[in-house]
Amino acid sequence: MKEVYVAGVAMADVGRHILDPHELGARVCAEALRDAGLLPREVEGIATTPHGYMADFRRFPSQRMADYLGITAGFMMDVDSGGNSSTAAVQVACDRIRLGRISSCLVYAAQREVPKKEVQKDVLGHFHLIRAANSLYDTYQAAYGVISPLPFYAMAVQRYMHKYGLEPEDVARVAVLLREHALRHPQAAYKEPLTVEEVLLSPLVSPPIHRLESSEMHDGAAAVVLVSEELLRDRSRAVRIAAVAEAHDPTNFLPYRGEIDEFPCVERAVRAALAESGYRVEEVDVAEVYGAFAGLELIMYERLGFFPRGEAPAAVREGRTTHGGDVLLNPSGGRLSLGHPAYVTPLLEIVEVVRQLRGEAGERQRPGAAVGLVHTEQGFINGSIVMVLDREMS
Amino acid sequence: MDTKPYMQDRAAEEFFSRLSEGKFQSTRCRGCGRVHYPPRVVCPECLSGEMEWVDLPCEGILLAFTWQEAAIRCRKPEVLGLVELEGVGNVFTRVDAPYEDLHIGMRVTFSTWTSPDGLVLHQFRPVGNT
Numbered sequence: 001m002k003e004v005y006v007a008g009v010a011m012a013d014v015g016r017h018i019l020d021p022h023e024l025g026a027r028v029c030a031e032a033l034r035d036a037g038l039l040p041r042e043v044e045g046i047a048t049t050p051h052g053y054m055a056d057f058r059r060f061p062s063q064r065m066a067d068y069l070g071i072t073a074g075f076m077m078d079v080d081s082g083g084n085s086s087t088a089a090v091q092v093a094c095d096r097i098r099l100g101r102i103s104s105c106l107v108y109a110a111q112r113e114v115p116k117k118e119v120q121k122d123v124l125g126h127f128h129l130i131r132a133a134n135s136l137y138d139t140y141q142a143a144y145g146v147i148s149p150l151p152f153y154a155m156a157v158q159r160y161m162h163k164y165g166l167e168p169e170d171v172a173r174v175a176v177l178l179r180e181h182a183l184r185h186p187q188a189a190y191k192e193p194l195t196v197e198e199v200l201l202s203p204l205v206s207p208p209i210h211r212l213e214s215s216e217m218h219d220g221a222a223a224v225v226l227v228s229e230e231l232l233r234d235r236s237r238a239v240r241i242a243a244v245a246e247a248h249d250p251t252n253f254l255p256y257r258g259e260i261d262e263f264p265c266v267e268r269a270v271r272a273a274l275a276e277s278g279y280r281v282e283e284v285d286v287a288e289v290y291g292a293f294a295g296l297e298l299i300m301y302e303r304l305g306f307f308p309r310g311e312a313p314a315a316v317r318e319g320r321t322t323h324g325g326d327v328l329l330n331p332s333g334g335r336l337s338l339g340h341p342a343y344v345t346p347l348l349e350i351v352e353v354v355r356q357l358r359g360e361a362g363e364r365q366r367p368g369a370a371v372g373l374v375h376t377e378q379g380f381i382n383g384s385i386v387m388v389l390d391r392e393m394s
Numbered sequence: 395m396d397t398k399p400y401m402q403d404r405a406a407e408e409f410f411s412r413l414s415e416g417k418f419q420s421t422r423c424r425g426c427g428r429v430h431y432p433p434r435v436v437c438p439e440c441l442s443g444e445m446e447w448v449d450l451p452c453e454g455i456l457l458a459f460t461w462q463e464a465a466i467r468c469r470k471p472e473v474l475g476l477v478e479l480e481g482v483g484n485v486f487t488r489v490d491a492p493y494e495d496l497h498i499g500m501r502v503t504f505s506t507w508t509s510p511d512g513l514v515l516h517q518f519r520p521v522g523n524t
Binding site for chain 1: 403409484486
C-alpha cells in the first residue's frame with residue numbers, strides 16, 4: 001500500500017462571506033493547489049460536500065468544480081454524512097491513493113448559510129429552510145419542533161455534569177480557553193476575549209447550555225490536497241496520513257436505547273486509528289476535536305482517551321490542554337471560537353493540524369509538534385472519524 | 395401554513411393517530427415478542443415483519459430534561475425531556491411541569507397535549523402531580 005500525504009492546505013477566514021460558495025470553494029482549491037505545487041491538470045480526483053444545511057442545495061458540486069478548474073478526474077464524490085462529510089471524503093480519497101488507483105485528490109468544502117438574523121426577521125419567508133432543518137430529525141423528535149440538536153446536547157451535558165458533580169464554571173472554562181486559543185488565529189471568527197463570568201451571564205439557550213457555550217453556524221471554506229509520494233513537491237513540508245478510522249453507533253440523533261452521553265463510536269474510532277498508526281495517545285502533540293458545545297468538548301477529550309472519565313474539566317483548569325500542557329487541544333479555537341461552518345469544519349481541523357506539524361502555525365505553534373490527531377463526528381455524535389497525521393521524518 | 399412535522403413513514407402516521415385517540419402504543423414483534431420504540435415494520439431482533447400494536451408503559455424515569463428557546467410549533471419555551479420506559483427504551487417528550495420542579499431520576503407519568511396547531515403529542519409529568 002502506498003503512503004498518502006497532505007501536500008497542500010488552504011482555508012478562507014471563518015465568518016460571513018458574500019462570494020457564492022462555489023466561487024469561495026474555487027478560491028480555496030486554487031490556494032491549496034498552489035500550496036501543494038500542483039496544477040489542476042495534475043489532479044486525479046475531486047470530492048466535496050453540500051454547501052450547507054439550510055443553504056440552497058445545488059447538485060453535483062464536484063463535477064461543477066472539475067469543470068471550473070479543468071480537472072480530469074479518475075475519482076469524484078459528493079458526500080453528505082453531516083459533520084463527517086469532508087473527513088469521509090478524505091478517507092475514501094486516501095484509500096484510492098493507497099490502492100494506487102489515483103495519485104492525487106482535491107477535497108474541499110464551502111459553506112454559506114442564510115444568516116440567522118435574516119431568518120429571524122422573516123420567519124415566513126424562510127419557513128422552508130426551518131422545515132428543512134426540522135426534517136433532519138425523525139418524526140418522533142421533529143414533532144416537538146426541534147430545529148437543531150441543541151436540546152439533545154443539553155440533556156447529554158446535564159447527565160455528564162450530574163454524573164461527575166460538575167459546576168457550571170467547569171464547563172464555561174473550556175469556552176474561555178478556546179477563545180484564548182482563537183485570539184492567536186488571524187482567521188478565526190471571534191476576536192474578543194471572553195471571561196467565565198461573561199459565559200455564565202450569557203442567556204441559557206437550552207439549559208445547562210449557555211449561548212456562549214454553543215457554536216454558531218458560520219460561513220467558510222477549506223481545501224486539502226492529498227498525494228502519493230511521487231507527487232510530493234516539497235518533502236520538508238509533507239505531512240503523512242498515518243491512519244484514518246471510522247466508527248458508527250446504531251443510533252440517529254438521540255439514542256432510543258442506553259445512555260445518551262456515552263458516544264461509544266468515538267472510543268472505537270480513536271482506538272482503531274491509533275492502532276493503525278502505531279502511536280499511543282500519549283504521543284499525540286496536538287489535536288483538533290469536534291466539540292460543537294463546551295460540555296461536549298470535555299466529553300470528547302475523555303472519549304478520545306486524553307483524560308479519564310470526569311477528569312477533563314480539571315485538566316482544562318490546570319492548563320494541561322493548552323500551550324505548554326500535556327497535549328494542545330483545539331489550538332485553532334475549536335468550533336466555539338474558530339467558528340463552525342459544519343461541512344467545512346473537518347477540513348479546518350486538518351488544515352490546523354497540518355500547519356502545526358509543518359511548524360507553520362505562527363503564534364499558535366506547539367514547538368516540535370510531530371504527531372497530530374483530527375476527530376470529527378456526525379449527527380449527535382452517532383458516527384466518528386479519527387485521523388492520525390505525522391511529520392515526515394528525514 | 396402547515397407546521398405539521400413530516401410524517402416520514404406509515405408507522406409514524408399510525409403512532410400519532412393512535413396518540414390522538416389517547417392511546418400510547420407502539421409495535422411488538424409477533425415473532426420474538428420484542429416491543430419497539432419507535433414503532434417498526436421490521437423487527438431488528440428477529441427480522442420478522444409481523445407486528446401488532448400494544449400499550450407502552452405509562453410510567454417511566456426522567457433521564458434528562460431541558461427547554462428549547464425557539465422551535466416550530468412550540469412557541470414559548472417548552473420543557474422537553476427524555477423518559478426511560480422499562481424494557482422499551484428512551485422516549486423524547488414534552489414535560490408537563492416547570493423546569494425548576496424537575497430532577498434526574500424522578501418517576502413521571504404519561505398524558506397527551508394538543509399543540510396550538512392541533513397536533514396531539516405525548517407528555518409526561520411527575521407522578522403525584524395532577
